[in-house]
Amino acid sequence: MVKLAAKCILAGDPAVGKTALAQMFRSDGTHFQKNYTLTTGVDLVVKVVPVPDTNDSVELFIFDSAGKELFSEMLDKLWESPNVLCLVFDVTNEQSFSSCSKWLEKARAQAPGISLPGVLVGTKMDLTGRRTVDSAQARAWALSQGLECFETSVKEMDSYEAPFHCLAKQFYQLYREKVDMFHTLV
Incomplete structure (x- = not known):
């Protein structure tokens, strides 16, 4: 049994639902907070995730960072050497989706020369009447950037x-690839 640790950066504009997503995940769906204060700096969420079809697990250290530019210098230090990236936007806010390019570039700059696995997450999918970002558009962009794409509603406890x-x-697949490569060298 292997237990790995991975540094996960949670990035996106302010008020897209990063903290709600992280908190709901940490509490296994038992804690939806209706009122949030904007994150100032970084909150850390830690959770062990079992890897399907193995006895192994990955302990995710999720750095839930403020989306405000005011904190960008601090983020540079805290974002050093990420292992995975969770890029978040609000499906009712076109600007938050457009900003994903900037957030992705910033995260990838912290891991130069390394493939940074990640996901793009559209939040607030329960607000169907207010949607401004098309699912197909988000999926196409994510695919073009080498990211998996998800949509979620923390409020409805759907796909969080x-x-x-x-x-x-x-992250586990990257680990296995490195172990296999090492075995070929020995």
């Missing part, structure tokens, strides 16, 4: 775990 399980699996 899937992105994190995907990240754990992606």
Whole structure:
């Protein structure tokens, strides 16, 4: 049985639902907070995720970071050497989706020369009447960037775990590839 640790960066504009997503995941769906204060700096969420079809697990250290530019210098230090990325936007806010390119570039700059596995997560999918970002558009962009794509509604407790399980699996696959490569050298 292997237990790995992975640093996960949770990135996106302010008020897209990053903290709600992380908190719901940590509490296994038992804790939806209706009122949030904007994250100032970084909150850390830690959770062990079992890897399907193995006895192994990945302990995700999820750095839930403020989306405000005001904190960007601090983020540079806290974002050093990420293992996986969870990029979050609000499906009712076109600007938050457009900003994903900036957030992705910033995260990838912290891991130069390394493939940074990740997911794109559209939140607030329960607000169907207010949607401004088309699912197909988000999926196409994610695919073009090498990211898996998810939509979730933390409020409705719909698919909030899937992105994190995907990240754990992606990280585990990288680990297995490195172990296999090492075995070929020996």
